[in-house]
Amino acid sequence: QVQLVESGGGLVQAGGSLRLSCAASGPSFSMYTIGWFRQAPGKEREFVAAVNWSGSTTYYADSAKGRFTVSRDNAKNTAYLQMNSQKPEDTAVYYCAGKRSFWYTGVAYDYWGQGTQVTVSS
Numbered sequence: 449q450v451q452l453v454e455s456g457g458g459l460v461q462a463g464g465s466l467r468l469s470c471a472a473s474g475p476s477f478s479m480y481t482i483g484w485f486r487q488a489p490g491k492e493r494e495f496v497a498a499v500n501w502s503g504s505t506t507y508y509a510d511s512a513k514g515r516f517t518v519s520r521d522n523a524k525n526t527a528y529l530q531m532n533s534q535k536p537e538d539t540a541v542y543y544c545a546g547k548r549s550f551w552y553t554g555v556a557y558d559y560w561g562q563g564t565q566v567t568v569s570s
Contacts, residue, residue, distance in 0.1 A: 450474035450546050450559050457542060457564030460534055464568075468529040470544030470561060478502070481552040482520060482527040486540035486566075496542070499527060500551040507553055511537075534568045542566050 456468040470482060483498040497518040498507045506518050515534070520527040527544060542564050545557035 450477060450480060452544050452546055452559055452561035454542060454544050454561045454564040457566045459567045459569065462534060462536055462568055462570050464534055465530070465532045466534065466566060468531070468542055468544075468564060468566070470527040470529075472525045472527070472546065476548075477525045478522040479548060479550065480546040481549050482518075483545045483547065483552075483555075483557055484518060484527075484529045485543045485545060485555075486538075487543070487563075488537075488540040491540075493543070495555055497529060498553065502550075505551060531566070534566075536568045536570045538566060538568045540566060 451473045453471045460466050478501055484496040485493050486496050487493040495509050496512050499518045499520050503520045515532050517530040544561045546559040547557045
């Protein structure tokens, strides 16, 4: 079992950048696909991005393409979500999640972090 802890959220102005981190504890981090999701107030949780076990393959929601970059460092047991050119509509609680699979494009992840708040002001 892996435990996930997000950090790096905060308040940023529109057009600014934030980098979220997802620190994992537990065995076999490199055997997991890591996904990022977000949930805005009054809305359902939505997929943002995912990275495969090695970091060689990524997948983005249309809302994230060209602005967000997902990556990982298996030596540090950490995944990242770099968010650039942020918009007020990016305001949400961001969650990282782990799926025990070398590559996974679904939304039924096995493990979830507690979330970190990102607020983008206009």
